[in-house]
Amino acid sequence: xxYSVEDILNEFKNRIRLSDFLAKYVNVEKKxxxxxxRCPFHNEKTPSFSINNEKGLFYCFGCGIGGNVLTFLTKYNxxxxxxxxxxxAKLLGIQLKKKLKIxxxxxLRDFLNSQNYLIxxxxxILLIEKM
Ligand SMILES: [Zn+2]
Numbered sequence: 587x588x589y590s591v592e593d594i595l596n597e598f599k600n601r602i603r604l605s606d607f608l609a610k611y612v613n614v615e616k617k618x619x620x621x622x623x624r625c626p627f628h629n630e631k632t633p634s635f636s637i638n639n640e641k642g643l644f645y646c647f648g649c650g651i652g653g654n655v656l657t658f659l660t661k662y663n664x665x666x667x668x669x670x671x672x673x674x675a676k677l678l679g680i681q682l683k684k685k686l687k688i689x690x691x692x693x694l695r696d697f698l699n700s701q702n703y704l705i706x707x708x709x710x711i712l713l714i715e716k717m
Contacts, residue, residue, distance in 0.1 A: 589680050591656075591671060597678050598655055599642035607655060608637060608644070611662055626662060627651050 589597070598607075605614050605621035612623040615633060625635035625646040634648040645652035651661070659670035675682050 589675070589682065594671065594675055594678065594680060595642065595654055595656070597680065598674055601678065603639045604642050604644065604655060605637045605639055608658065611658075625649060625651070 608614055608623065612626050612635070614621050614623045614637065617633075621637040621639065622633040623635050623637070624630055624633045625648050627646065628649040628651075630648050635644060635646040637644045642654055643652065644654075644658060655674060656667060656670045659665060659673060660667055663670070665673075672682060
């Protein structure tokens with residue numbers, strides 16, 4: 587199955603509570619029915635960073651930063667969106683589309699080889715010729 591970014595976020599939301607995940611990075615406290623912590627993105631003494639497990643979102647009332655687990659990872663670890671996505675996919679045991687595409691290309695090449703096609707990759711361009 588091919589997973590989109592949305593699928594991965596949904597899968598994450600269904601399987602992992604955002605507050606549990608963020609507890610690896612910040613000091614999460616339970617406050618009534620919600621979870622809060624001191625914002626890792628600005629200096630503060632009282633927690634204004636709130637975590638919504640149902641929606642899988644966070645929001646800081648202090649500095650206005652907010653988003654999902656991918657937003658958090660890109661900002662906290664200073665990594666790219668695709669790195670954050672692949673970290674979460676790995677955590678969930680999901681194979682990303684990119685890998686599936688490579689498998690697809692290999693299968694296509696094997697198929698074409700077996701049909702006596704000559705495949706040449708020249709400067710990143712795929713040339714296919716019937717032999
Ligand atoms: Zn903040």
